[in-house]
Amino acid sequence: MMQEIEFIKFNPTENMTVLVKTKHLKEEYHQIASRLMAYDSLYAEQVGFIEESKNTGADTRLQMAGGEFCGNACMSLAAFIASGNALPLGCSTTILMEVSGTDELVRCDVKNDMGLYRCSMTMPIPARIKKQMWVVDGKELPVTMIHYQEAVHAVWEAGQVDPSLRRSAETLARMIKSSYEGNLVGVLLYDPQTHELAPLIHVPDVNSMMWERGCGSGTGSLGAYLAWKQKRCISLQVKQPGGEMHVTADWDEGSITAVRIEGTVGIVAEGKAFIHMIEEVI
Numbered sequence: 001m002m003q004e005i006e007f008i009k010f011n012p013t014e015n016m017t018v019l020v021k022t023k024h025l026k027e028e029y030h031q032i033a034s035r036l037m038a039y040d041s042l043y044a045e046q047v048g049f050i051e052e053s054k055n056t057g058a059d060t061r062l063q064m065a066g067g068e069f070c071g072n073a074c075m076s077l078a079a080f081i082a083s084g085n086a087l088p089l090g091c092s093t094t095i096l097m098e099v100s101g102t103d104e105l106v107r108c109d110v111k112n113d114m115g116l117y118r119c120s121m122t123m124p125i126p127a128r129i130k131k132q133m134w135v136v137d138g139k140e141l142p143v144t145m146i147h148y149q150e151a152v153h154a155v156w157e158a159g160q161v162d163p164s165l166r167r168s169a170e171t172l173a174r175m176i177k178s179s180y181e182g183n184l185v186g187v188l189l190y191d192p193q194t195h196e197l198a199p200l201i202h203v204p205d206v207n208s209m210m211w212e213r214g215c216g217s218g219t220g221s222l223g224a225y226l227a228w229k230q231k232r233c234i235s236l237q238v239k240q241p242g243g244e245m246h247v248t249a250d251w252d253e254g255s256i257t258a259v260r261i262e263g264t265v266g267i268v269a270e271g272k273a274f275i276h277m278i279e280e281v282i
Helices: 028-035 070-083 163-179 216-232
Strands: 002-012 016-022 046-051 058-062 092-099 106-115 117-122 128-136 141-148 152-157 182-192 195-202 208-211 234-238 243-252 255-276
Touching: 002 028, 002 058, 002 070, 016 028, 016 070, 028 046, 028 255, 046 070, 058 070, 058 208, 070 092, 070 106, 070 216, 070 255, 128 163, 128 216, 141 163, 141 216, 152 163, 152 216, 163 182, 163 195, 163 208, 182 216, 195 216, 216 234, 216 255
Parallel strands: 016 046, 058 092, 152 182, 195 234
Antiparallel strands: 002 016, 002 255, 046 058, 092 106, 106 117, 117 255, 128 141, 141 152, 182 195, 195 208, 234 243, 243 255
């Protein structure tokens, strides 16, 4: 069966993101997302679905295909709403949204910067942070686990990334998922000398294991990790394969009190996609 999907495609730090405007059954989300992400379709790193919010304090709701929280998708949706409201050049607006993967309303401040949208948004604060040793390919790997409501990120200070390191990170992601109940596992390779981040994101529900060009949620986790490690407030420009993002993390009286990320979003395409849906045989 062919389905017609209305979509918008965004470029937040080259973390190519597709948001679906048309309404679909929730049980179809995984299959729709997998098809849209494919090379022979829209070829994106992640897919979210725009829904109506049941919270009167929110402007909209974002449901990611795998049920995860995604910072770049949040900024993309905020940019889309600002664009739809014809936000004038140089002006700013604030978008409040419900988002999968967190019970907190997410606030995103958006500025129209010559047709691109400069976004600054609040991020969920980790539920807990702890060091943990993993054994991968016979080697002990000291990583720091950043736990959220529906996700976990592992920060690994690994230096320069090479193919061997990537393979170990992919193995680690699968190992973490096998012992953890959640919607997303991220392995964040961080070089403290250059402030470079290589984010690997694994979303099992959509069978996705992706080395992302830019990761907003990973940027937020890195800021939280550094604030926790150094016991102080953090403000850092983070280099990623697709560009730079900024993170701030506030530290007060022994805990993280706020995390924010900043990045730029471009709207690159809008239209219809046609995908073949496989019907389940009962």
